[in-house]
Amino acid sequence: LDRLDPAGVQNYILKIAREKGFLDTIFATIREGVIIIDHKLTLRFVNDAAIALLGMPGDRASREGHTIDRYLRGLEWQKLMDRPPEQWEWAARRELRVTYPVERFLQFHLVPLEADSNGEALAAILLSDITDLHHSSDSRVEAGRAEAITTLAAGVAHEIGNPLNGLTIHLQLLQRNLSHDAPDLEEAKKSVEIAQAEVKRLDGIITQFLRALRPAQPQLEPVNLKDLLSETISFLRREIEDRGTLVEINWPTHVPTIDADSDQLKQAFYNIINNAIQAMPDGGQLTLSLQPTDYDVTIHFADTGRGVNPTKLDRIFQPQFTTREDGSGLGLMIVERIVREHGGTLAIESRQAAGTVVSLTFPIDGGRARLMPGSE
Numbered sequence: 001l002d003r004l005d006p007a008g009v010q011n012y013i014l015k016i017a018r019e020k021g022f023l024d025t026i027f028a029t030i031r032e033g034v035i036i037i038d039h040k041l042t043l044r045f046v047n048d049a050a051i052a053l054l055g056m057p058g059d060r061a062s063r064e065g066h067t068i069d070r071y072l073r074g075l076e077w078q079k080l081m082d083r084p085p086e087q088w089e090w091a092a093r094r095e096l097r098v099t100y101p102v103e104r105f106l107q108f109h110l111v112p113l114e115a116d117s118n119g120e121a122l123a124a125i126l127l128s129d130i131t132d133l134h135h136s137s138d139s140r141v142e143a144g145r146a147e148a149i150t151t152l153a154a155g156v157a158h159e160i161g162n163p164l165n166g167l168t169i170h171l172q173l174l175q176r177n178l179s180h181d182a183p184d185l186e187e188a189k190k191s192v193e194i195a196q197a198e199v200k201r202l203d204g205i206i207t208q209f210l211r212a213l214r215p216a217q218p219q220l221e222p223v224n225l226k227d228l229l230s231e232t233i234s235f236l237r238r239e240i241e242d243r244g245t246l247v248e249i250n251w252p253t254h255v256p257t258i259d260a261d262s263d264q265l266k267q268a269f270y271n272i273i274n275n276a277i278q279a280m281p282d283g284g285q286l287t288l289s290l291q292p293t294d295y296d297v298t299i300h301f302a303d304t305g306r307g308v309n310p311t312k313l314d315r316i317f318q319p320q321f322t323t324r325e326d327g328s329g330l331g332l333m334i335v336e337r338i339v340r341e342h343g344g345t346l347a348i349e350s351r352q353a354a355g356t357v358v359s360l361t362f363p364i365d366g367g368r369a370r371l372m373p374g375s376e
Contacts, residue, residue: 033127041067055101094347105131167198218261218341226255232269244283256292256364268338272301272358279305298361308350
C-alpha cells in the first residue's frame with residue numbers, strides 16, 4: 001500500500017470489497033450453516049443459514065462479543081478452550097439436537113483453519129440440517145434398507161471367502177492325516193483348532209451381518225449403565241490383558257438409570273471397546289467416563305490408539321468401510337443404529353497417532369428422545 005498513490009489505494013480497496021462481497025454472496029446462498037470462531041470461542045463470522053438454524057440475531061451488532069457456547073450448548077467447549085492453538089488440528093463429528101428456534105437435528109463438524117494475521121487459531125463450524133434423516137418416511141427407510149442389504153450381501157460374500165477357504169484346506173489336511181495307518185495326532189489337533197477358529201470367525205461375520213440386516217426393536221426397561229459397562233469389560237478382559245491395555249473407569253457419584261435394551265447396549269459397548277483395543281496393538285489406555293446432566297447422560301470411550309484420518313471420519317459408519325485388514329466394516333454401523341433406536345446421538349473425535357474418543361449420549365427423561373415444542 002505504501003507504494004500506491006491515492007487512486008491505486010482506492011482501486012485496491014474496491015477490489016478487496018468486491019472479493020469479500022463475492023464470498024459473502026456464496027456463504028449467504030448455501031444451505032449449510034458456516035460459523036468461524038477463534039480460540040476464545042468468539043463468533044468471527046456467521047452466515048445466514050447458521051443464523052436461521054440456531055435462531056441467532058440477524059443484526060451483526062447484536063451478536064457482537066457473543067461466543068458459540070451461547071447458541072450450541074451441551075458440548076465440551078471448555079475442553080476445546082483448554083487446548084493450546086497448536087493442538088486444534090483435531091476432527092469432530094457429532095449429531096446435535098437443538099430445540100430453538102424449532103426442533104432440529106444437526107450434523108456438526110469442527111474444522112481447523114489457518115491462524116489469522118495476529119496468529120490466533122481459528123476454526124470453522126459446519127452445520128447441516130439432518131432432521132429428515134431422523135423423521136424419514138417408511139418408503140425412504142425401506143429403500144435405504146434394501147440398498148444396505150445389497151451392499152452388505154456383496155461385502156459378506158467376499159468376507160466369508162477367506163475363512164471358508166482356510167476351513168476347507170485344514171479339513172482336507174485332517175482327512176489326509178487320519179487316512180494314514182499311524183496318523184499324527186498332534187498335527188490333527190492343530191488342524192482341528194484352526195478349523196474351529198475359522199468356524200468362529202465365520203460365525204462372527206454372519207452374526208454381524210444378521211444384526212445389521214434384521215435390527216430388532218429395542219425392548220426397553222430400566223438399566224444401570226455402570227453394570228452394563230462393567231459386564232462388557234469383564235467379557236473382554238482376556239483380550240484386554242493380552243493386548244496390554246490399561247482400562248480406567250471414571251464413575252460419577254450418581255449414575256442415572258435409562259430406559260434401554262440391555263442386550264443391544266452391551267453389543268454397542270462391545271463393538272466400541274473392541275475397536276479401541278484393536279487400535280492399540282502394542283498396548284495403550286482406554287478411559288471410560290460418564291457425564292450425566294439433568295436431561296441426558298454421555299458415555300465417553302477414549303483410547304490412545306492410532307486415530308482416524310479426518311478425511312475418513314464421515315465414512316466410518318458406511319457398510320463394509322473399515323481401517324483394519326481383518327475388520328468387517330459393520331461394527332460401527334450397528335452401533336449407530338442401536339444408538340438411534342434408543343433416541344441417542346453418537347459423536348466421534350479423532351486425531352491421528354493420538355487416539356479417538358467415541359461419545360454416546362442417551363436421554364434420561366423416560367427413554368427415547370421425543371420431539372418437544374421449540375422454545376419461544
